[in-house]
Every structure is written in structure tokens, then in C-alpha cells.
Amino acid sequence: MSKKKIRRPKPYKKPQERTIKESWQAMSEGTRKGIIWGCIAVVAVVALLLIYYYAIYDDGSLVVRNSAVVGAEDTWLIGARDSGKNSTYYHFADVATPEGYTVAESSGDSGQAHSFTFEKDDISVSVRAVNNTVDGIVGSAHPLISNYVGENGSITEVSDFESPLGAGKYYTYTTSYTDDENVEHFSKSLAMYVPSSFKDGCILISSYAQTEAADALPADDVLLARAQEVLAGVTLPEK
Numbered sequence: 001m002s003k004k005k006i007r008r009p010k011p012y013k014k015p016q017e018r019t020i021k022e023s024w025q026a027m028s029e030g031t032r033k034g035i036i037w038g039c040i041a042v043v044a045v046v047a048l049l050l051i052y053y054y055a056i057y058d059d060g061s062l063v064v065r066n067s068a069v070v071g072a073e074d075t076w077l078i079g080a081r082d083s084g085k086n087s088t089y090y091h092f093a094d095v096a097t098p099e100g101y102t103v104a105e106s107s108g109d110s111g112q113a114h115s116f117t118f119e120k121d122d123i124s125v126s127v128r129a130v131n132n133t134v135d136g137i138v139g140s141a142h143p144l145i146s147n148y149v150g151e152n153g154s155i156t157e158v159s160d161f162e163s164p165l166g167a168g169k170y171y172t173y174t175t176s177y178t179d180d181e182n183v184e185h186f187s188k189s190l191a192m193y194v195p196s197s198f199k200d201g202c203i204l205i206s207s208y209a210q211t212e213a214a215d216a217l218p219a220d221d222v223l224l225a226r227a228q229e230v231l232a233g234v235t236l237p238e239k
Contacts, residue, residue, distance in 0.1 A: 059084045059085045059086075061081075061083075061084025061085050061086040061087050061088070061089065061090055062078065062086060062087055062089045062090060062091060062112070063086045063087065064086070064087045064089060064112055067112075068112070069087075069089060069112050069114075072091075072112075072114070073094075075094045075095055075096060076091050076093075076094060076095075076114060077091075077092045077093040077094070077095050077114060077115065077116065077127060077128075077129055077203065077234075078090065078091060078092065078112060078113055078114035078129065079092045079113055079128070079129020079130065079131060079201060080112075080113055080129075080131055081131050081198065081200065081201055082131075082200075087112070089112045089113065090129075090198065090201070091237050092129040092196045092197070092198070092201060092203060092236075093127075093129075093196060093197075093203055093234050093235060093236050093237065094234070094235045094236075094237060095116050095127050095230075095233060095234050096233035096234075096235075097118060097233065098118060098120075098229045098230050098232065098233050100120055101118040101119060101120045101125070101229075101230070102118065102119050102120070103116070103117075103118060104117040104118060104119045104124060113128075113129065115127060115128040115129070118230060120226065122209060123207055123208065123209045123218060123222070123223065123226050124207070124208050124209075125205065125206070125207045125208075125226050125227060125229075125230045126204075126205070126206050126208070127203065127204070127205050127230060127234065128203070128204045128206075129196070129201060129203060129204075130193070130201060130202045130203065130204050131200070131201055132200070132201065132202065133199070133200060133201075133202055134167070134168060134169055134193045134194065134195060134202045135169075137193055137202060137204075138158055138169045138171075138193055141191070142155070142158055142171060145173050145191075146173075148175075149173050149174065149175050152175060152176050152177070153173060153174040153175040153176060154173065154174050155171060155172070155173035155174075156171045156172050156173070156220070157171065158170070158171045159171065163194045163195075163231060164231070164232070165194045165195050165196070165203070165231075165234065165236060166194065166195035167195070168192060168193055168194040168195070169192075169193050170190060170191060170192040170193070170224065170227070171190070171191060172188060172189065172190045172191075172220045172223060172224075173188070173189055173191075174186065174187065174188045174189075174214075174217065175187050175189075176214070183212060184212065185210055185211070185212055186210065186211050186212070186213065186214045186216075186217055187208065187209065187210040187211075187217075188208070188209055188217045188218065188220075188223065189206055189207065189208045189223070190206060190207045190208075190220065190223035190224055190226075190227055191204065191206045192204070192205045192206065192207075192224075192227045192231070193205075194231065194234075196236065197236040197237060203234065205227045205230055205231055205234070206227070207223040207224075207226040207227045207230075208223075209223070
């Protein structure tokens with residue numbers, strides 16, 4: 001009786017990995033041409049996108065050079081938005097001085113932002129750009145101001161109105177404080193928000209008056225009329 005031959009398994013040999021050159025040489029000529037043309041197409045698309053973005057595309061952001069906005073005019077209302085192609089600053093609107101008003105201030109608030117303040121009959125009206133929608137800023141600002149005025153003042157409900165720039169909102173609020181000489185001062189403000197040409201930004205027009213007697217403060221209608229007079233001189237730039 002013969003002994004059964006035991007077959008031992010062959011030791012495992014790891015397949016030899018091909019180099020990139022060997023893999024390339026193993027491909028058919030048609031496959032190699034297809035890969036080459038595919039790479040050329042990808043490079044061409046990327047190049048076209050870069051040329052479009054840097055040479056043609058204009059997102060409206062303003063160029064800032066030597067701490068100044070290039071090409072800005074004195075009538076431009078400039079506000080900050082999310083970072084754009086050139087900077088974070090954008091031309092929100094043009095603001096004309098209303099008849100009968102004097103320019104109290106026309107300067108930058110921060111960075112290159114540019115706002116306006118006009119005065120007439122002891123009432124000042126300011127125009128500023130806001131990096132938020134009308135509904136967004138009113139929804140956050142109105143409750144904050146309501147808490148701020150507290151028991152020393154009052155605030156009205158938000159009112160809707162139709163402006164030349166689109167649907168807007170406004171409200172008024174009063175506050176008071178006593179200075180170091182124990183003199184009490186009273187103030188009333190109207191905050192009006194209207195749309196801008198940017199869907200994520202709006203324009204704030206606020207009228208303000210301060211007196212030393214509560215009954216000397218102007219009526220809400222007066223502050224509203226002042227804000228609307230200034231609003232009449234606000235125009236949106238063409239895109």
C-alpha cells in the first residue's frame with residue numbers, strides 16, 4: 001500500500017505592481033489618446049473659468065486701493081457685504097441732498113462704508129447700508145430696541161408700506177436719559193428699512209429728534225415725512 005502524497009500549498013506571491021509608465025504602455029493607442037484629449041479638455045475648461053472670473057465677471061464689489069474706493073462718487077451710499085471678487089464693499093445706492101436740508105455728515109462709518117446725515121428743523125435723517133434683508137434686520141432689531149428702551153421709553157409695532165424701492169417697514173421709539181447736570185433729555189427715532197438692489201442687503205433711513213421736554217418731541221407722522229423726503233432722493237444703481 002502506497003503512501004498518499006501530501007501536496008503542500010505554494011507560498012503566496014504578491015502580484016508585482018505596475019509602474020505608471022508600464023500601465024500606460026500596456027494601454028491601447030486609442031485609450032491613451034482618449035485620456036490625453038480628456039486632460040486637455042479639463043485644462044481648457046479650467047482656463048476659461050479663470051479667464052471669465054478674473055477678466056469678465058463683475059459681481060459689483062468695489063475696488064479698494066490705498067485705503068480708498070476706486071471711482072467712488074460723493075453721492076454713493078457704500079456698504080459692506082460678504083467678501084466679493086474685489087472687496088467687501090458695494091455701491092448700494094445714490095443719495096441726493098433733499099431740498100431744504102443741510103448735509104450734517106457724509107463720511108465713512110468703518111472701513112470704506114459711506115453714509116449720509118441730513119438736518120432740517122432740528123430733525124436729523126441718516127441713510128446707511130445694511131448687510132441684511134428688510135425682514136431679517138427688522139426681526140432682530142425691533143426686539144433689541146424694545147428691550148433697550150425698557151420702562152424709560154416706548155416703541156411702536158412694525159408698520160408695512162410701499163416705497164419707490166419696494167416693500168418697506170418702519171417703527172418709532174422714544175428714550176430718555178439724565179445727564180451729569182441732572183437735566184433730562186428725551187429723544188424719538190424712526191427707523192425705516194427699504195430694499196436695495198442686493199437681495200441680501202437693504203437701506204436704513206432713520207429720522208431723529210432730541211428735546212428737553214417729552215411733549216416737545218415731534219409726532220410720528222413728522223418723523224415719517226422727514227424719512228420719506230430723504231427716501232425720495234435715494235436711487236438704486238443700474239447693474
